[in-house]
Amino acid sequence: MMARKYAGKLASNPNCVGDNVAPQLSWSNAPAATNSFAIIMIDPDGSSGLGSVHWVAYDIPATKTSLKEGEANATGPDIVYGDNGMPNGVYRGPCPPAGLRPHHYVITVIATDLAPAALQPGLTRDALLAALKGHALASSSHIGRYAH
Numbered sequence: 001m002m003a004r005k006y007a008g009k010l011a012s013n014p015n016c017v018g019d020n021v022a023p024q025l026s027w028s029n030a031p032a033a034t035n036s037f038a039i040i041m042i043d044p045d046g047s048s049g050l051g052s053v054h055w056v057a058y059d060i061p062a063t064k065t066s067l068k069e070g071e072a073n074a075t076g077p078d079i080v081y082g083d084n085g086m087p088n089g090v091y092r093g094p095c096p097p098a099g100l101r102p103h104h105y106v107i108t109v110i111a112t113d114l115a116p117a118a119l120q121p122g123l124t125r126d127a128l129l130a131a132l133k134g135h136a137l138a139s140s141s142h143i144g145r146y147a148h
Contacts (some may be wrong), residue, residue, distance in 0.1 A: 002105065002144040008054075008062070008093035010082060017093040017148050022055075022072035022091035027065055027109045031137040034062045034111040039072075040125055043094065045103040053125045054092045056082030056103065059116045078116075082123040089122065092148040102147035114131040 009019025013041040025039070038058035046052025057072060059080040067079075075081065081089030096103040112135045119131055 001102065002094065002146040004148075006093050006144070006148070007146055008095040010095065013095055015097050015148070016093075017095075018093050020068070020073065020091070020093045021070050022093075023107075023144075024069040025067045025107065025109065025142075027140060030062065030065075030111040033113050034137055036060055036062055036112050036114050036116045037064070038110040038112060039067075039107065040110070040128070041091075041105055041107045042125070043096070043103050043105050046096070053084050054094070055107070056084050056089065056112060056123065056125050056128055058112075058119055058123070058128060059114075061116045062111075080117075080119065081122050082121075082125065082128055084125075091134065096147060098148055100147060102145035105144045105146060106141055107144070108139050108141040110139045113137055 005021045006023050008016035009020040010016035037060040041055035043052040057079050081086040084092050085090050114135050
């Protein structure tokens with residue numbers, strides 16, 4: 001289960017009762033041809049089973065093997081954000097409706113052969129996945145759950 005601090009925080013949404021702190025992530029053993037990483041976080045249970053996109057990040061240099069807790073809450077030189085429904089695209093934590101079973105939040109790190117800065121900012125999840133076709137080398141996912 002994900003801690004409340006990782007859940008979304010938005011005064012206009014009563015389901016966003018957390019602190020919206022981006023979780024710490026680390027990865028290792030990327031393929032030798034890796035030039036950059038991408039990160040996607042989705043809630044397949046969101047929108048009544050249609051899914052919700054919470055985080056789209058990419059152009060992360062291959063030399064970077066982790067994100068500190070809270071690092072994805074702000075723009076920075078080693079990460080480009082895509083379109084996740086928030087104005088600047090930074091991490092958007094879970095906001096499932098109260099009283100439901102826990103939603104599943106799938107965080108996937110993808111190793112790519114694309115050089116950092118190869119992709120334009122603001123890509124949607126679908127546009128990023130299309131751009132990564134033929135360039136994704138490996139991936140690893142972690143599933144967290146959250147309910148309130």
